[in-house]
Amino acid sequence: MTTTVLLVDDHPVVRSGLRAVLDAAETLQVVGEAATGEEALALAAHLRPDVVLCDLRLGNGIDGIQTTAALRALDPAPAVLILTTFDRDAEILGAIEAGAAGYLLKEVDPDVIIDGIQRAAAGDTVLAPDLASRVLKGMRSPLPRLTDREIDVLRLLATGSANKEIARALFVTEATVKSHLVHVFTKLGVDSRSRAIHVAQETGLI
Amino acid sequence: MTTTVLLVDDHPVVRSGLRAVLDAAETLQVVGEAATGEEALALAAHLRPDVVLCDLRLGNGIDGIQTTAALRALDPAPAVLILTTFDRDAEILGAIEAGAAGYLLKEVDPDVIIDGIQRAAAGDTVLAPDLASRVLKGMRSPLPRLTDREIDVLRLLATGSANKEIARALFVTEATVKSHLVHVFTKLGVDSRSRAIHVAQETGLI
DNA sequence: ACAAAGATCAACCAAAAGATTGATACGGCC
DNA sequence: GGCCGTATCAATCTTTTGGTTGATCTTTGT
Incomplete structure (x- = not known):
């Protein structure tokens, strides 16, 4: 057949x-x-x-x-x-x-x-x-699930943007960006934006 | 033929x-x-x-x-x-x-x-x-030429390492790492480690 | 032999990042 | 209706990063 x-x-x-x-x-x-x-x-x-x-x-x-x-x-x-x-x-x-x-x-x-x-x-x-x-x-042990907003922040992070720039791009305050980053760092098990970018790229999250 | x-x-x-x-x-x-x-x-x-x-x-x-x-x-x-x-x-x-x-x-x-x-x-x-x-x-306007040591530092940077960690890995002081980063940032035309990683990856330097 | 470049290191200061604590509003689900 | 998760925001403090100025030693190229 x-x-x-x-x-x-x-x-x-x-x-x-x-x-x-x-x-x-x-x-x-x-x-x-x-x-x-x-x-x-x-x-x-x-x-x-x-x-x-x-x-x-x-x-x-x-x-x-x-x-x-x-x-x-x-x-x-x-x-x-x-x-x-x-x-x-x-x-x-x-x-x-x-x-x-x-x-x-x-x-x-x-x-x-x-x-x-x-x-x-x-x-x-x-x-x-x-x-x-x-x-x-x-x-x-599934990959962390990031919310749509967290992905937004992470993608901008990966272009090398500073928190102020991300805030401007998303029309929110820097405090909001920092809050999202706290959640992203926790979910990815990292403690810096460089590490977050690396882990996200290695695992295919972004 | x-x-x-x-x-x-x-x-x-x-x-x-x-x-x-x-x-x-x-x-x-x-x-x-x-x-x-x-x-x-x-x-x-x-x-x-x-x-x-x-x-x-x-x-x-x-x-x-x-x-x-x-x-x-x-x-x-x-x-x-x-x-x-x-x-x-x-x-x-x-x-x-x-x-x-x-x-x-x-x-x-x-x-x-x-x-x-x-x-x-x-x-x-x-x-x-x-x-x-x-x-x-x-x-x-050729791509910047980075020295072997600058590439070493940049590669470690791209794994998400902090300056202290890069210093430890290369058996140098944090001051030395910062000095190399100053040169790398200048050559790539950036002002942050996140931007340096992004540009290096986009252009294929690392 | 000399100049330039690279690698190394330091001190100081300002800015950014990260952590912590705390809060409100909204939407979705049970 | 109440609870949970998400998104938003703030203030404060500590740590890290980045910029500047300055230096010495080694290696490389002319």
Whole structure:
């Protein structure tokens, strides 16, 4: 039984490579390609693939996590297998929480991708062992949840802004910014803005 | 006349895609593939390709810029065309300074890559117009050159370390760290550690 | 041999950041 | 209706950072 696959990646050469690899597997058939999340949704609704192989970073527009969530809301809903270079906790957990059946890194051999697609189509969860342990760890001690406002402050922080500048940008007082920073520092377990930026970037919170 | 090409990328699916694309072009012939800079050097010395198509990030070991410099030191020296997702100034200028004949981003269409390889083989410089203007800008007002010690301090800064912690890590006094930071801030045109981290990351200095 | 650059260190002062304590108002949930 | 979480704000104090001025020693380049 042939499994149909939709490829979603903003790099043409990656799509070419995936097509060459998957076409060589007799049980898989590439039915379409998309360079953006929006294209992926339109094509998936029309072509009804069994599996969507999707990158996380998709240029402008919605990202791979948002694309995954939207794909999983389709009827019928394809299995989504993430294939990306990004391995930060927030991204892995975000993809799984969005409904991805699996998460592979682009460094893997092509036959791992083929096997992953087949297992995703069969309803299995597809994770490399080290990623699986990180997902379990994430379920046990989840990444801190920052409120929208805290994210706003943190993003400005990461551009190098001082508290006064952040206050000005968000139309609040410096005291308010400091209050938000106290919460952010506590949630991230840090005690300086430099550390907060570093942890947030490493884990993919921003 | 057939142009021979060596592919250097740590992602197997990217190499597959490039091979599929280049094999379809009758004037090009892929003669080998490497996943690391070290492999690339060994293969290039043996296969003597006209052009090496090389990514910047190559997993562990030497990076694409170091690989480019080493390839250009071979006799005969192949033309090196960078194909990467990274478009930060320091990386572009670093690759050009290392002797790369050109720099393309992976978002481009396959025929742009084919054309780029042919032009690189012919001795031309291969840059997308927007990258070319940035290279010219880089020649007019080059990125600041930081000393090895300043880079040491900046890297630790980027992990979120306080001045005392950086001093401890480098076995110097806090006064020494502050002195280096004064120079770093001046060279980067910033006035805070957060801004220094941001600018350094955006331009690819760290 | 000399000059320049880099690395090191210090002292002082002002500004910013961070911690603490305390508060009000609003929206959502039970 | 009450509780909880979020967003907002303030005052005070301590710590850290950043800027300035000044210095010595070593290494590098001409």
